[in-house]
Amino acid sequence: MEAYISRKRRRLSPEVEPVPPKTSLDDDGADGESTDFKLALLASLHPDKSPDVLLDYLLAYHGSVEQVCAALSAPARDESPRKRPCATGYQSSLAAFAKTSDIRPASVKALTKKGKTVHLYAPEDVEAHTPCSIIHNFLRPDEADALLKELLVEAPTFRKDTFQLFDKTVESPHTMRFYVDSSAEAQAQKTEYVYNGSYVPDVMQTTPEMLKVSALVRETVNTEIDRRVRDFYPDGKRLKLQSSEAWKPNASFVNCYDGAKQSVGYHSDQLTYLGPRAVIGSLSLGVAREFRVRKIVPQVDGSAADTQGQIAIHLPHNSLLVMHAEMQEEWKHAVAPAQTIEPHPIAGNKRLNVTYRCYKEYLHPKYTPRCKCNVPAVLRCVQKQAATRGRYMWMCHSGYTPGQKGCSYFVWAEFDEDGRPPWARGYECNCNVPSQMGDTLK
Ligand SMILES: O=C(O)CCC(=O)C(=O)O
C-alpha cells in the first residue's frame, strides 16, 4: 500500500518535487572500512580499553577513528563515559557523551554523515536522535506470544504489495495485509478506498488479540505523544498541523518478513487517509530486525540532497516503536535486508510487525478532491524542494508512479492548525496566517 520501492519520478510541474538523486546508504561509509576493522585498529592502538568502550567512542564520534584517538589521548574528562547499560546484553548508549539538553532534536547536530550508519539500541538515544521513541518489552510475555501466534496463523495468506511501474508489476520484498476494526469498515475499505490508484480486495477485520493490544498501544502512544511534545518540541507545543485530538488507532498494516532477505525499501507512509503529522505505533514480534531511518535533506537549487547517513534502530521482539509527528514528512524509513538473523523460538525466521494507525473520518475519499481521472487524489507533502518544503498537495496518484496512466491534477492542500481540511467539522480557517495553498483549490 505504501510507496515502498524507491524510484525516479517524472517531473510534473515546477512546483512538484524534482527527481531525487540516487543514493547508496547501505555500505560502510565513504572511508570504506567496516566497524569491525575500525574496532580492531582502535584495540591495537588502545589495548587498555575494552571493545565495548571503544565501540561507544566510535558511535559517539560518528565512526571516525581519528577523532576517537584524539578524544582518548586528551586529558581525562570530568564525566567519564557512563557504563554501558545492559538491558539486552548488547545495548549501547550515546547519552554518556552529550548532556541531554545538547541532544534534543531541535538542536541536534547531524549524528550521521553521508554513507554512514549509526546503530542505536538504547531508548534515550533513539528519542534524542530520531523522530521515534521505543519501548522494549512492551507487552507481558504471554500477551506478546499470544498475538504472535495469532499473526503466524494469518501470515501465510498475506500478499506482496504490488503496483505498476511502466509495463512491469513491481512487488515489495515482503508480505502484508491491511486490517480495520469492523467488518463494515472492511467492506467499505474494499470498495471506497484507493491505494496506488487501485482498490484493495484483501482487507480483513482486526483479529481479537490485535484488538486487545490496540487498546494498550493507544494508551502508550498518547502518553508518548504528550512526553514528546513536552520534552522535545519548541515551547512544549504540538507541531503546526498536528492533531490535538487523542490518537485512536482504527486500522493497521501487518507486515511479515520471512527470513533475512525480506525487507522494505526506503519510503514515507502515505498521508492520504491519516492527514498531516500522523503518528504511528509499530509493534515488532518475532525475529529482531533493523529499522533504518534517514532525514530528508532539502534540496536548494538542484544541490545534492541526502547528505546525511542513516540511523539503524534495533527492533527486538515485543518492542513498540512510536513514529512521531515529524517522521513521515521529514524522514524516510526502511527495514533493511539482514546478513544473518537469530531465529525466534516461536516465529522461527519470521518477523511480524503491526503498524497501528488512525484513519480520519474527514479524509474518507468521499470528501477528498478527485483528480481529472475521477479517482480520489493522494495527499503528499513536499519533502525535498527547499522553497516549498512542508507544503501539502492533493495530486493524481499517477504523479509519483512513472509509467502509470493518469492526469496532471495537482492543488495545494489547506489545513487548519489542527490538521483538519476545510470540509471537516470543527475546521477553523487560518485566516490570520498565510494560506497553505494560495488560490488553487476550487
Ligand atoms: O516493518 C516495519 O517495522 C515497518 C513497516 C512499514 O514501514 C510500514 O508498514 O509502512
Ligand SMILES: [Fe+2]
Ligand atoms: Fe512505513
